[in-house]
Amino acid sequence: MVVLSSPIKQLKEQLIIAPFLRSIRKPHLALSALHQKHGDLVLASFFTKKMLCICHPDHVEEIYIQEAKGLLNRDFLYEAKKSFFADSLFNSKAETWVKQRRLMQPLFTREAISQWQNIFINEAEITREKLKATTATEINLSCEIKKLVQRIIIKTLLGRSADTIPNNEALIQTIDVISQCLLPQLVTQIISNGKLMWFMPIKKWQYQKAVLKLADFISQEIALKREHLGHDLISQMMQATDSKSGYTMPQELLQDEMVNLFFASQDTTINTLAWFFYLLGKNQAVHNKVTAEIMKFRDDALTTANLEKLVYTKAALNETLRLYPPSGGITSLAVEDITVGGYNIKKGTTILLSLFVTHRHSALWECPNEFYPEHFINPQLTTELYKYAFYPFGGGLHNCLGRHFAELEMMIVIVTLLREFTFKTDDTIKEAASITLKPDRDVILSIKPLGKNAN
Numbered sequence: 355m356v357v358l359s360s361p362i363k364q365l366k367e368q369l370i371i372a373p374f375l376r377s378i379r380k381p382h383l384a385l386s387a388l389h390q391k392h393g394d395l396v397l398a399s400f401f402t403k404k405m406l407c408i409c410h411p412d413h414v415e416e417i418y419i420q421e422a423k424g425l426l427n428r429d430f431l432y433e434a435k436k437s438f439f440a441d442s443l444f445n446s447k448a449e450t451w452v453k454q455r456r457l458m459q460p461l462f463t464r465e466a467i468s469q470w471q472n473i474f475i476n477e478a479e480i481t482r483e484k485l486k487a488t489t490a491t492e493i494n495l496s497c498e499i500k501k502l503v504q505r506i507i508i509k510t511l512l513g514r515s516a517d518t519i520p521n522n523e524a525l526i527q528t529i530d531v532i533s534q535c536l537l538p539q540l541v542t543q544i545i546s547n548g549k550l551m552w553f554m555p556i557k558k559w560q561y562q563k564a565v566l567k568l569a570d571f572i573s574q575e576i577a578l579k580r581e582h583l584g585h586d587l588i589s590q591m592m593q594a595t596d597s598k599s600g601y602t603m604p605q606e607l608l609q610d611e612m613v614n615l616f617f618a619s620q621d622t623t624i625n626t627l628a629w630f631f632y633l634l635g636k637n638q639a640v641h642n643k644v645t646a647e648i649m650k651f652r653d654d655a656l657t658t659a660n661l662e663k664l665v666y667t668k669a670a671l672n673e674t675l676r677l678y679p680p681s682g683g684i685t686s687l688a689v690e691d692i693t694v695g696g697y698n699i700k701k702g703t704t705i706l707l708s709l710f711v712t713h714r715h716s717a718l719w720e721c722p723n724e725f726y727p728e729h730f731i732n733p734q735l736t737t738e739l740y741k742y743a744f745y746p747f748g749g750g751l752h753n754c755l756g757r758h759f760a761e762l763e764m765m766i767v768i769v770t771l772l773r774e775f776t777f778k779t780d781d782t783i784k785e786a787a788s789i790t791l792k793p794d795r796d797v798i799l800s801i802k803p804l805g806k807n808a809n
């Protein structure tokens with residue numbers, strides 16, 4: 355009798371404790387060290403938990419394909435995420451997610467997003483004018499960007515100026531607290547079903563308080579909107595109807611989606627813009643090239659078509675997202691046996707896409723740890739070879755709904771400020787522990803008006 359050896363290989367398990375614990379505080383560094391030691395595919399075990407850590411773009415693609423077939427899903431973190439994400443797109447289970455995503459998708463296409471363009475421009479101009487009026491030679495860029503991004507989201511989402519909201523700065527603080535506390539909340543859930551969170555009572559309390567505060571604020575805004583519908587995003591979501599099924603958004607899901615849009619749209623873009631200006635401030639040669647390109651088109655209106663001419667500026671923004679993707683990792687669970695890289699991975703294994711590690715993979719990028727926008731000018735090296743060498747907005751079914759919103763908003767902010775100023779810093783800033791990859795302190799930059807004759 356011929357015994358056929360199975361073509362499916364078994365991946366060796368690595369018993370890993372220290373990196374798992376370290377990942378509560380610095381997940382991106384823990385994962386980098388893990389992949390450096392054990393390779394592109396690591397099957398890590400921590401007591402009874404098994405986690406497959408993935409950083410090669412081909413393996414990422416295999417995961418997304420199998421997720422689309424229903425072999426993986428995101429439901430396993432439902433309870434851990436429920437305290438904040440509730441039943442929004444970030445957490446809803448299959449049937450609800452499909453209905454909600456179909457309903458919201460048309461409001462986030464490139465065309466639909468262009469309706470917010472004037473808001474992005476007006477709010478960026480308010481910040482520009484404020485900075486023009488300052489006599490200071492140094493600014494707290496993080497602080498200015500937080501205020502600007504919040505003004506933008508309040509105007510688009512709620513249809514009113516941030517100036518009409520009493521104590522709106524406290525809301526910025528709320529976003530910061532949630533962002534910092536969500537990471538231990540989720541990691542402790544993955545590795546200990548939440549038990550380790552009992553050792554962080556203050557964090558737990560701060561988190562609960564901030565979540566309640568944000569939920570209260572949004573529910574009051576929804577109540578106001580029910581009396582006076584407008585053209586803002588809440589009103590559009592209230593009126594959206596699925597043309598095939600007639601489905602409209604239930605009240606409680608509207609609350610969940612609004613809370614999450616309010617959070618996701620700020621934390622991600624604030625961090626990306628802070629890193630972007632920090633990196634320009636540190637790399638004057640790149641800064642000069644970006645400024646030269648922007649000044650070449652200085653009289654162009656800030657339309658999507660005109661912004662596409664700014665190839666190098668967009669490359670610098672992508673390079674920022676490569677080095678500091680706000681979401682450094684994406685998790686799911688194999689609900690059936692799956693195959694990755696020819697290996698059989700058992701049902702019940704947690705899958706972690708180490709996006710941060712892929713983005714700095716030495717086999718993929720010419721200068722993995724440097725700020726080198728040319729990576730996106732000669733993309734045949736990486737992004738054309740591998741679909742998922744660069745995927746800051748995720749991929750597959752759950753790709754970022756707000757991608758076009760974020761890209762247009764960030765480009766408008768960047769161009770508006772760089773038409774007027776140059777920035778510089780000698781500071782060295784590292785990544786902080788949080789649900790998104792943020793600078794470990796405020797970005798302080800010296801600021802100079804751009805000479806009128808700059809080109």
Ligand code: HEM
Nearest residue numbers: 443618619622623626681746747748752754755756759760
């Ligand atoms: C620099 C900006 C941004 C980045 C890098 C980013 C990144 C991401 C990533 C990686 C995911 C996928 C997570 C996963 O697969 O589990 C995601 C999902 C999502 N993002 Fe963004 N995001 C950004 C801005 C925004 C903005 C501005 C909005 C809203 C206006 C938004 C709304 C969402 C939503 C609703 C989802 C969930 C999609 C779903 O599961 O169906 N994002 N984002």
